[in-house]
Amino acid sequence: MADNKITLTKRDRINVWWRSTFIQGSWNYERMQNGGWCYTLIPVIKKLYKTKEDRSAALKRHLEFFNTHPYLASPIIGVTMALEEERANGAPIDDVAIQGVKVGMMGPLAGVGDPVFWFTVKPILGALAASLAMGGNIMGPIIYFVFWNLIRMGFMWYTQEFGYKAGSAISEDLSGGLLQDVTKGATILGMFILGSLINRWVVVKFTPVVSKIQQSKGAFIDWATLPKGSAGIKEALTQQAAGLSLDKFKVTTLQDNLDLLIPGLAGLLLTFLCMWLLKKKVSPIIIILGLFVVGVVLHVLHVM
Amino acid sequence: MNLNAIQMILVVFVAFLAGMEGVLDEFHFHQPVISCTLIGLVTGDLVPCLILGGTLQMIALGWANVGAAVAPDAALAGVASAIILVLGGQGKAGVSSAIAIAVPLAVAGLLLTILARTVATAIVHIMDRYAEKGSFRGIETWHIIAICMQGIRIAIPAALILAVGAGPVRSLLSAMPTWLTEGLSIGGGMVVAVGYAMVINMMATAEVWPFFAIGFVLGTVQDLTLIGLGAIGVSMALIYLTLSKMGGSGKGNDNGGGSGSGDPLGDVIDNY
Numbered sequence: 176m177a178d179n180k181i182t183l184t185k186r187d188r189i190n191v192w193w194r195s196t197f198i199q200g201s202w203n204y205e206r207m208q209n210g211g212w213c214y215t216l217i218p219v220i221k222k223l224y225k226t227k228e229d230r231s232a233a234l235k236r237h238l239e240f241f242n243t244h245p246y247l248a249s250p251i252i253g254v255t256m257a258l259e260e261e262r263a264n265g266a267p268i269d270d271v272a273i274q275g276v277k278v279g280m281m282g283p284l285a286g287v288g289d290p291v292f293w294f295t296v297k298p299i300l301g302a303l304a305a306s307l308a309m310g311g312n313i314m315g316p317i318i319y320f321v322f323w324n325l326i327r328m329g330f331m332w333y334t335q336e337f338g339y340k341a342g343s344a345i346s347e348d349l350s351g352g353l354l355q356d357v358t359k360g361a362t363i364l365g366m367f368i369l370g371s372l373i374n375r376w377v378v379v380k381f382t383p384v385v386s387k388i389q390q391s392k393g394a395f396i397d398w399a400t401l402p403k404g405s406a407g408i409k410e411a412l413t414q415q416a417a418g419l420s421l422d423k424f425k426v427t428t429l430q431d432n433l434d435l436l437i438p439g440l441a442g443l444l445l446t447f448l449c450m451w452l453l454k455k456k457v458s459p460i461i462i463i464l465g466l467f468v469v470g471v472v473l474h475v476l477h478v479m
Numbered sequence: 480m481n482l483n484a485i486q487m488i489l490v491v492f493v494a495f496l497a498g499m500e501g502v503l504d505e506f507h508f509h510q511p512v513i514s515c516t517l518i519g520l521v522t523g524d525l526v527p528c529l530i531l532g533g534t535l536q537m538i539a540l541g542w543a544n545v546g547a548a549v550a551p552d553a554a555l556a557g558v559a560s561a562i563i564l565v566l567g568g569q570g571k572a573g574v575s576s577a578i579a580i581a582v583p584l585a586v587a588g589l590l591l592t593i594l595a596r597t598v599a600t601a602i603v604h605i606m607d608r609y610a611e612k613g614s615f616r617g618i619e620t621w622h623i624i625a626i627c628m629q630g631i632r633i634a635i636p637a638a639l640i641l642a643v644g645a646g647p648v649r650s651l652l653s654a655m656p657t658w659l660t661e662g663l664s665i666g667g668g669m670v671v672a673v674g675y676a677m678v679i680n681m682m683a684t685a686e687v688w689p690f691f692a693i694g695f696v697l698g699t700v701q702d703l704t705l706i707g708l709g710a711i712g713v714s715m716a717l718i719y720l721t722l723s724k725m726g727g728s729g730k731g732n733d734n735g736g737g738s739g740s741g742d743p744l745g746d747v748i749d750n751y
Contacts, residue, residue: 196505201606201625203599210603214622217615228615234610234618238603258705294681298540298674303705304512305540308533311526315533316516323507360716364533365678365711366687368705370694373675376537377669445669449676460551461675463538463582463670470666475658479665 180264181223183256188339190218192332195252195432197389199245207242215248219256223263233259236270237333243281249331251280261342287358295361296326302372377442381429381479395420482522487581487641489521491634494558498633501554501592511535511557511581518561527571527705529559534574535560535581538670541677552588554633556581559640566645575654575664582670591632599625608637 194215201210213234220233243251254276262268300319307315396414401407415421432441452462473479482490500509507513512532512643519528535557542550560581567573602625609617640648683691690712697703697711 197622197626199503199505200499200629201599201602201622202502203596203603205600206603210599210606210618210622210625212492213606213610213618217619230615231611231613233515234613234615235607238607238610290681294678298678299709301510301536301540303709305533305536306705308512308516308529308536310533311529313516313525313529315529316512319510319512320507320729329506360720362682362684362687363690363716363719364709364712365682366691367694367715368708369679369682370691370696371677371698371703371705371708372694373672374695374698376674377675380665380668415718437488437696439695440703442669442672443695446676446679449673450680453618453673453676453680459541459673460582460586466669466673467579467582467663468668470532470664470669471659471662474662474665 181260183222183260183339185217187218187222188256188335191215191252191256192249192335194218195249195335197450198248205343206238206240208245208248209238209241212241212252213237216255216259217253219259223259236273239274239277241277241281243285244292245325246292246331247284247288247334248281249335250338251277251284253335253340254280254342256339257342291358291361292327295365296323299365299368302368302376306372306376368426373442373446374439377439379441379445379479381431381433381441383478384426385429386425386427386433388427390420390425393419393420481645482641486522487638490518490562490641491638493517493521494637495630495634497554497558498630501552501588501633502595502629502746503626504534509554509557511539511553514554514557515561518558519566522565524565524570527564527574530571531561531564531574531577534578534667534671538578538582538667538674539585540671540674541681542674542680548668550589551585552592555591555636556585557590558633558637559584562640566640566648568645568649575667576660578667579663587636590635591636592629595629595632598628602628 194217196210198208200214200315202208203210216233216237220230224230224233231261241248255273258268258273258276262273304315304319307318309315396411396419398411401410449462453459454460470479493508496508496517497514498509500506508517512535515528515532515535516525519525519532522528535553539551539553539556540555560577563580564573564577567577568590602621605621609621679691693715694708694712697708704713
């Protein structure tokens with residue numbers, strides 16, 4: 176038995192890793208990722224089983240319900256490859272055991288993948304890229320694409336190998352400390368960056384004029400007394416650099432007053448309002464459309 | 480702006496990629512900052528599309544497919560609004576109205592993706608039959624068909640907008656009065672808050688709120704770039720993790736179980 180043992184080569188595993196990119200391709204409301212899961216494991220089944228009956232049974236086994244975070248399917252794929260390999264080599268592993276491992280791992284792992292990838296890595300990379308792109312910098316999308324895919328592909332390959340080598344022991348290992356540290360560190364970084372982004376990118380500006388004071392003579396540039404031509408421009412710039420105001424009147428808007436407290440306060444309050452609305456189960460689309468309406472109405476009323 | 484045949488084909492191809500990724504969620508061609516930029520690249524209208532993509536990305540930060548729930552569709556929103564921006568020919572001035580158009584498109588795309596995912600149910604039943612026969616080829620083919628169906632979901636609307644052409648799109652956009660476009664651009668400055676709010680709702684715990692406050696205050700220092708802020712954030716996370724371990728137990732770490740005594744930072748945090 177031991178001398179003609181079938182093993183999966185590194186090439187098989189790379190093949191599976193590449194195919195796992197398409198795991199959500201036939202996502203459906205009945206069995207979710209099952210089609211993509213089966214598609215991913217086809218090289219394994221092809222290698223391990225030779226008769227039509229065995230192959231058919233394996234395909235059916237892997238068309239059962241499956242759904243998790245698409246990247247964290249990788250460790251489960253690794254474990255499943257190890258189990259299938261042992262089974263093909265005669266170990267008494269039945270369908271129920273394989274399905275049990277899949278179902279047992281997919282829930283907890285989805286719970287790790289959503290906060291780490293969707294709510295930390297993606298917002299941070301996305302916000303960095305978006306802020307560059309909004310300034311017209313092409314590095315924004317390039318950074319996003321390169322780093323996102325490096326992180327994703329590296330993560331999927333490493334965890335798939337990890338799962339394959341650890342076999343079914345992986346579930347226990349993943350609940351250990353390292354993963355929790357990563358999640359917590361990512362959350363801290365995420366919250367920190369979010370705080371600064373809200374300050375910079377949520378733009379709420381109120382235009383109503385609070386006060387309009389005529390400034391004392393000598394505090395503003397007296398345009399009438401400036402020399403003509405470029406000499407006048409030079410003089411005006413010199414005076415401005417010396418701290419003189421451009422206008423005779425000092426205009427203070429509501430926004431200037433708010434900025435004295437801390438810049439970006441209105442944006443912060445708006446974010447809290449949105450959080451509260453979302454917790455009240457208001458659809459984000461409704462909030463977005465509502466904010467556009469508010470923007471137009473307040474602009475027409477000259478408040479913003 | 481009028482596009483030639485090659486540009487149109489490339490635009491539809493980008494739309495196809497974005498549609499595929501809308502379900503796969505792997506390479507992220509469907510993220511607006513990528514899809515809009517690609518459309519800008521193939522049409523030669525790079526900078527306005529880049530700005531549009533960045534702005535939409537800010538709005539879409541918190542959109543994610545979690546479990547069986549489907550998020551508003553960034554793919555159709557990004558692709559279609561970028562095409563409209565290019566056809567409108569207004570350059571950067573057209574960005575704010577393109578954003579306003581993108582939001583209803585995200586809802587329309589959501590309905591389309593739900594439709595495609597329902598059709599995929601029929602496809603996996605076909606796969607079942609091939610599994611019965613032990614046919615690898617049959618399952619692979621139908622899986623690829625399912626992926627292409629998701630690509631076509633975005634490619635067809637994109638082709639339709641291209642077919643309608645620059646004229647109607649431009650007259651529609653120029654018919655918009657300035658109070659409306661300016662108001663929409665003010666609204667666009669505010670809607671990014673929704674994305675942030677979604678992310679915060681998912682991540683926030685009492686333990687990490689102080690870091691949010693520090694970030695907000697440091698955000699007012701305009702000289703700090705995002706890279707600089709990132710470095711501060713990473714350092715604080717590392718310091719926090721190290722210090723919380725020094726207390727003998729993982730502070731706030733549910734399976735740590737022990738007390739937080741002897742943990743100076745933990746005590747400070749507790750006082751918040």
